[in-house]
Amino acid sequence: xxxxxxxxxxxxxxxxxFGFKDAQLSILLVKHGIGPTxxxxxxxxxxxKYNESIDEAAGRILSSQTSVENIYxxxxxxxxxxxxxxxxxxxxxxxxxLVNIEKFELHPGPTEADVSWxxxxxxxxxxxxxxxxxxxxxxxxxxxxxHEPIGFNLLPAKxxxxxxxxxxxxxxxQKLDKSNFRKKFLKMNLLVDTQERQQxxxxxxxxxxxxxxxxxxxxxxxxxxxxx
Amino acid sequence: xxxxxxxxxxxxxxxxxFGFKDAQLSILLVKHGIGPTxxxxxxxxxxxKYNESIDEAAGRILSSQTSVENIYxxxxxxxxxxxxxxxxxxxxxxxxxLVNIEKFELHPGPTEADVSWxxxxxxxxxxxxxxxxxxxxxxxxxxxxxHEPIGFNLLPAKxxxxxxxxxxxxxxxQKLDKSNFRKKFLKMNLLVDTQERQQxxxxxxxxxxxxxxxxxxxxxxxxxxxxx
Numbered sequence: 001x002x003x004x005x006x007x008x009x010x011x012x013x014x015x016x017x018f019g020f021k022d023a024q025l026s027i028l029l030v031k032h033g034i035g036p037t038x039x040x041x042x043x044x045x046x047x048x049k050y051n052e053s054i055d056e057a058a059g060r061i062l063s064s065q066t067s068v069e070n071i072y073x074x075x076x077x078x079x080x081x082x083x084x085x086x087x088x089x090x091x092x093x094x095x096x097x098l099v100n101i102e103k104f105e106l107h108p109g110p111t112e113a114d115v116s117w118x119x120x121x122x123x124x125x126x127x128x129x130x131x132x133x134x135x136x137x138x139x140x141x142x143x144x145x146x147h148e149p150i151g152f153n154l155l156p157a158k159x160x161x162x163x164x165x166x167x168x169x170x171x172x173x174q175k176l177d178k179s180n181f182r183k184k185f186l187k188m189n190l191l192v193d194t195q196e197r198q199q200x201x202x203x204x205x206x207x208x209x210x211x212x213x214x215x216x217x218x219x220x221x222x223x224x225x226x227x228x
Numbered sequence: 229x230x231x232x233x234x235x236x237x238x239x240x241x242x243x244x245x246f247g248f249k250d251a252q253l254s255i256l257l258v259k260h261g262i263g264p265t266x267x268x269x270x271x272x273x274x275x276x277k278y279n280e281s282i283d284e285a286a287g288r289i290l291s292s293q294t295s296v297e298n299i300y301x302x303x304x305x306x307x308x309x310x311x312x313x314x315x316x317x318x319x320x321x322x323x324x325x326l327v328n329i330e331k332f333e334l335h336p337g338p339t340e341a342d343v344s345w346x347x348x349x350x351x352x353x354x355x356x357x358x359x360x361x362x363x364x365x366x367x368x369x370x371x372x373x374x375h376e377p378i379g380f381n382l383l384p385a386k387x388x389x390x391x392x393x394x395x396x397x398x399x400x401x402q403k404l405d406k407s408n409f410r411k412k413f414l415k416m417n418l419l420v421d422t423q424e425r426q427q428x429x430x431x432x433x434x435x436x437x438x439x440x441x442x443x444x445x446x447x448x449x450x451x452x453x454x455x456x
Contacts, residue, residue, distance in 0.1 A: 011239050011319060050317055054308030078306045078321050080282030089278055091239060093306050093319075147375065147451045223375045223453055 010090040013054065014045035014130065015062045016076065016137045019101035019117055020154040023163075025170035026101065026117035027134065029126070030065050033113035037127040041118070043134065045092065058095040066115045067107040071097045071153075076137055079129065094133050096141075098154045120170070141171050146226045149190060149211070149219045158194050158208040161185070184226065190215050238318040241282065242273035242358065243290045244304065244365045247329035247345055248382040251391075253398035254329065254345035255362065257354070258293050261341035265355040269346070271362065273320065286323040294343045295335040299325045299381075304365055307357065322361050324369075326382045348398070369399050374454045377418060377439070377447045386422050386436040389413070412454065418443050 017028035063069035197205040245256035291297035
C-alpha cells in the first residue's frame, strides 16, 4: 500500500441547504469570488482540514461561506466519478440540511462574492457536477417526504395545513389534492391543533398546528408510506 | 484554495458484504497478509485509483481481495472522524452488498493471507474503526428490512417462509412470531407460491415461494412499514 501518483488525494465537501418560505423551496448558493470559477454560482463547498472530522468540516465551510450556522447537517452521499472535477480528480462528500429561511441572515465569506437563496426551479448552471448533485438530492428528498416526517426545521413552529401542503407540493413539484392531504395528515396524529388561528390575514384565518414531537420522532424511527 | 499539508489526502474504500446461509447471517472478512496490520482480520478495503470511479474502485478492491465479483455494491456512508486511522488521517467510503453465500468461491488476493465468512455474532476485533463501521451498517440493515423488501440476493430463487423468517431473525437479532410474520408477508402479495415443495427433507416438506418481481420493485420504490 504505497501512496503513489495513482492514488486519489483530493477530497471536498459540498453543502445542499434547502430553505422554505412563502410556498417556495429554495437552495442556498454562493458566487465564487476567486479562482477559475470566479463569478459562477455554486454549492457552498471546500476542502477538509486535517484536524477536523468531515461533519465538522461541513459546518465550518457552510458557516464561513454563508454565515448559516448551528444547523444539523446530515451526510447525503459521496460523489466520485472519474471526470467529476476536471482537470484535477476530486471526490466530494455532499451534506444536506432543511432550514427555515427566515431564521438566517446571509453574509458571503472572504472567498465568496455573494450568497443567495435560489428557487429550486431557477437554479443556474453551476460548475463541476453541482447541478447533478443538486438533482440527486432533490430526488432523495422527494422519496424521503413520502416515508418519514420532515418539515420540523422548514416550517415555523406553528403553521397552517396549507403551509404544510405547500411544502409537500414544493418538494414534490406537483399539486396535491387538498382534502386528501388533510385527511391523511390528520389521521397520522402528527399534528396538534394549537387552538390558535393565523393573525393579520385578509382571508378567513386558518387553524395553526404544531408537530407532536413524540409522534414525529416515532414516525422518524418507524417510517410511513404517504402516497401522493 | 491551496493544497497544503493541512488538507486531507488519503481516501479509501471498505466493503461490507453480508451473506446468508443455514439461518446464519455472515460478513466477509480478509486477513491482512502484509503491513502493520499483518495477521488481523478486517473488512476488504484499499485505496482508490485516479482512473476509476468510487463505484468501480469498490468492485475492483472486493474482487481482487476476495474473488467475490459481479455483485451490486451500494454506497453506505463515508466515515471521517479525525482519529479514525492513526497515525495517518484517512477518510473511508463504505459500500455494502447482500449476497447468497453459496454463489461464491473465496480466494485471498496477493496481499491477503486468508478470506472467510464470519457469523455476525463472532466478528473479531478489527483494526482501525472497522468494528464501528460494521455495527453502523448492521443497524442500517435492521432499519432497512422494516421499510423495504430485501432478500432477493440473500436467498435462493425459491425459498420457504421459514428461510425468510430466519433471514429477518438473523438481521434483527431477535426471534419473531412465526404466524404473525407469515400473515404480514402473505398480505403484501410479495410472495408467489411456486406450487413446489422442499426436496430431501426429513420433516414435512414446506411450500417453496419466490418473490413477485414487480411487487418487489414497487415496494422498493414505495417502501412499507413492517413492525416487529
